[in-house]
Amino acid sequence: MKQPASQSTSGSRQRPGGTGMPLIGQIAKTTQGPMRLISFSFDMTQAVARRRFPLRPGLHCSIYLGPYFIAFIAFIAIRPSSIMAAVLTGWLPPTRENWALTLAVFQISYPLISLLQIPLSWYGMGKTSVDSRLNLPGRVAWILMEAPGFMTLLYMMKTLPQMHGIDDLPWQNRVLAGLFVIHYTYRAIIFPLIQPSMSPIHILVALMAVGFQVLNGTCIGAWLAAYGPVTAEAWAEQSSTGQFVAGIAIFYIGLASNFFHDEELREIRRTEKRRQERILGERAGGNAGGGKTVSVEKHYQVPQAGLFRYVLYAHYLCEWLEWTGFLMAAGWGCAPAWAFLTNEVCAMLPRAVKGKKWYIERFGEDKIRNKWAVLPGVV
Ligand SMILES: NC(=O)c1ccc[n+]([C@@H]2O[C@H](COP(=O)([O-])OP(=O)(O)OC[C@H]3O[C@@H](n4cnc5c(N)ncnc54)[C@H](OP(=O)(O)O)[C@@H]3O)[C@@H](O)[C@H]2O)c1
Numbered sequence: 001m002k003q004p005a006s007q008s009t010s011g012s013r014q015r016p017g018g019t020g021m022p023l024i025g026q027i028a029k030t031t032q033g034p035m036r037l038i039s040f041s042f043d044m045t046q047a048v049a050r051r052r053f054p055l056r057p058g059l060h061c062s063i064y065l066g067p068y069f070i071a072f073i074a075f076i077a078i079r080p081s082s083i084m085a086a087v088l089t090g091w092l093p094p095t096r097e098n099w100a101l102t103l104a105v106f107q108i109s110y111p112l113i114s115l116l117q118i119p120l121s122w123y124g125m126g127k128t129s130v131d132s133r134l135n136l137p138g139r140v141a142w143i144l145m146e147a148p149g150f151m152t153l154l155y156m157m158k159t160l161p162q163m164h165g166i167d168d169l170p171w172q173n174r175v176l177a178g179l180f181v182i183h184y185t186y187r188a189i190i191f192p193l194i195q196p197s198m199s200p201i202h203i204l205v206a207l208m209a210v211g212f213q214v215l216n217g218t219c220i221g222a223w224l225a226a227y228g229p230v231t232a233e234a235w236a237e238q239s240s241t242g243q244f245v246a247g248i249a250i251f252y253i254g255l256a257s258n259f260f261h262d263e264e265l266r267e268i269r270r271t272e273k274r275r276q277e278r279i280l281g282e283r284a285g286g287n288a289g290g291g292k293t294v295s296v297e298k299h300y301q302v303p304q305a306g307l308f309r310y311v312l313y314a315h316y317l318c319e320w321l322e323w324t325g326f327l328m329a330a331g332w333g334c335a336p337a338w339a340f341l342t343n344e345v346c347a348m349l350p351r352a353v354k355g356k357k358w359y360i361e362r363f364g365e366d367k368i369r370n371k372w373a374v375l376p377g378v379v
Contacts, residue, residue, distance in 0.1 A: 006192070020286055066375055099222045100216065107342070111209065124205045125199065125201045127199070129201065129202065132200075135203070136201050141200070141205075142191070146188035146209065147189070148210055148214050148217065151217070152213065152221055153181070153220060153224070154216050156218065156221030159225040160222055161230075163226070164185075168352075170229070170231065176224055177224050177225075183322070196273060197351060199297070228330075233269075242243055243331070246328025246329075248325065251326050252325070254324070268299070268300070268301045274301045283289065298301050302368070305360060310371060312374070313352035326340075327340075352373040
């Protein structure tokens with residue numbers, strides 16, 4: 001295996017064909033032509049304005065704003081691809097410096113954003129979704145907002161090793177990337193397709209989730225592809241084989257039990273669907289549903305199977321276990337895995353605590369009193 005460029009002191013190698021110029025410099029260079037045009041337009045406008053022609057407002061406006069409008073169109077039309085390229089160079093995929101910055105932003109911004117859930121009563125998704133023109137259909141929104149995570153990670157795995165001269169990533173990097181993709185193939189694609197129904201999701205919630213996924217996919221993906229341990233020696237220091245295997249075992253227990261508890265929630269609606277169909281069938285004289293459709297939208301019951309006997313958000317708890325296993329396998333010093341786990345807990349804990357209040361209001365204190373929200377013995 002070649003010595004990866006990421007091990008060099010400069011920390012990152014420029015993209016082949018890249019200019020090596022900093023981002024601001026590249027944007028400035030790209031936009032030089034349009035900027036001159038804007039400056040010329042400005043001078044012309046000033047010249048016209050100085051002569052103080054007695055212009056009618058409409059005409060005055062056209063003369064004054066016209067050049068700006070033309071310059072704007074030129075700016076957009078002439079060089080969009082090079083502006084895009086300048087903006088994306090060094091970010092997609094990121095250089096080591098930009099990756100470190102992305103990680104810092106992810107570590108700080110999303111926990112803070114998640115804390116806003118505590119004072120806010122609004123959350124435009126699931127049990128608390130409300131009618132809004134800005135709602136997206138649940139399944140579509142879910143796929144669109146969850147899929148960017150594993151797509152970003154795959155993009156990092158495809159591009160970064162090549163750029164850093166890494167011919168062959170260690171097996172640990174491939175296993176962890178594979179587990180991430182397995183999780184998100186279920187979460188982003190299979191999960192929304194097999195849910196009996198999903199409440200609409202507000203576009204703001206969906207956009208926040210897209211941001212989360214892109215940042216997380218970038219942080220973990222780039223770490224696995226180039227900026228984390230990329231040699232057998234580096235892995236020996238990062239996480240022993242025993243710790244790695246134990247972490248993967250925990251990951252699988254978490255994944256399987258997360259699926260099990262998701263399945264229990266699905267079964268509540270499937271059972272309700274069968275019940276409604278049976279009633280319709282009986283009314284129609286045994287004629288399977290009598291041609292009428294049933295709806296299980298927003299049908300909720302208190303789940304009872306597995307850990308749901310003790311905690312209302314057992315599926316969340318299992319998901320945390322899953323990503324704790326991932327962190328353990330990746331090594332306790334893996335900052336992106338820490339950021340992911342911390343952000344998940346910060347995002348889901350307030351939902352679970354508020355969810356418990358929702359269950360109490362809906363089903364009464366008696367049925368919920370003995371259940372924890374998400375962490376048995378704690379909350
Ligand atoms: N929310 C997050 O921030 C987040 C982050 C990472 C991972 N996840 C994972 O994604 C999965 C879904 O999360 P979520 O926040 O959407 O969970 P959720 O609010 O519990 O909803 C999960 C699904 O089950 C339905 N459902 C919920 N409670 C029900 C009940 N008592 N009876 C019948 N059906 C019920 C919901 O329908 P409605 O849509 O109609 O409410 C939804 O389709 C979980 O496994 C979670 O671990 C969530």
